[in-house]
Amino acid sequence: MSGRVLVLGGTAEARQLAGRLVAAGADVLSSLAGRVADPLLPPGEVRVGGFGGVAGLTAALAGGPRPVAVVVDATHPFAATMTAHAAAAAAATGTPLLRLHRPGWTAGPGDDWRWVDTLEQAAAAVAGYRCPFVTTGRQGLAAFARLTAPCLVRSVDPPAPPLPPRATVVLDRGPFTVAGERALMVAHGVDVVVTKDSGGPMTAAKLTAARELGVPVVLVRRPPLPPGVPVVTTVEEALAWLAREGTAALPEGPRRAASGTRTQGDDVAAHPPAPERM
Structure with a gap:
């Protein structure tokens, strides 16, 4: 098989894969959702915006002068x-699909980590604290709108209301440093x-800073992945999978790389193994 590779997502892994x-x-x-005002663009051809649901994506895969031969879903874990x-x-x-899913x-x-399943549970878990640092992304901030304490909210783009009434909003994009997170x-x-x-690694520094300061961290578990789709966790593994699928014009290194492919539904970072700590 040879032909066009559709890379879904604006993650660092998606950009790295497209570049390779x-x-x-x-x-x-490369296809980006368009939810960030000034996204970091990968090399090559890029489209921005949704496909129009399953029907629109199905039509995009099946039609056009340059039909898609294979899809790599490298979107955000959430x-x-x-x-x-x-x-x-x-x-x-019948299009081959690979999930590139970072660990x-x-x-x-x-570390003092407390696991929850939803943003609403996270908001309830921090309701009694003096100043929560909310780094869940701007689209889920409505879950925290009832927090009455001062809180720090960080987002790449300005968040839309509703927001916590005493929120201080910091607009910034990673990667962040441990020293910077600690000072903040x-x-x-x-x-x-x-x-x-x-x-x-882009936003992991806050976890180290929290540990150094003795601050607990409330983490929302990842949603489950659809079953039956092969999963890899690195760009190298994705390139090796594409080579095995017969996608044209891949470098020789990935063609010789060992397989790290699993199937969605396996234990590939879908959930932490314990309810409170990893």
Whole structure:
């Protein structure tokens, strides 16, 4: 098989994969949701905006002068709707689909992590603290709107209401440093951090800073992945999978790389193994 590779997502892994494929001469289309005002763009051809649900994505895979030969879903671990749409559209069209799913974070000695399943549960868990540091993204802030204490909210773009009434909003984009996160938390008197189990190094510094300061962290578990779709956790593994699928113009290194592919539904960072700590 050869043809166009559709890379879904604006994650760091999606950009890295697109860059490797473009450098190797592959036909790549990257698709971004368009939820960030000034996204970091990958190399190669890029489209921004939704497909129009499963039906729209199915039509995009099946039609056009340059039909898609294979899809790599490299969206954010919490982009559950897009991941479900990709699985449904790929199944409907018979298009090979791979999930590139970065590993979740793992607690270490000295970490005080409390796991919850939803943003609403996270908001309830921090309701009694003096100053929560909310880093769950701007789209879920409505869950925290009833917090009455001062809180620190960080977002890439300005969040829309409703917001916590005493929120201080910091607009910033990672990667962040441990020193910077520690200074920010000390300056605002943060006594609990709220985040999603996004994984990756871009925003992990706050976890180290929280440990050093003795501050607990409330983490929202990842949504489950659709079953039956192969899963890899690194760009190298994704390139190796594409090579095995026969996608044209891949570098020789990934063609020789060992397989790390699993299937969605396996224990690949879908949930932490324990209810309170990893």
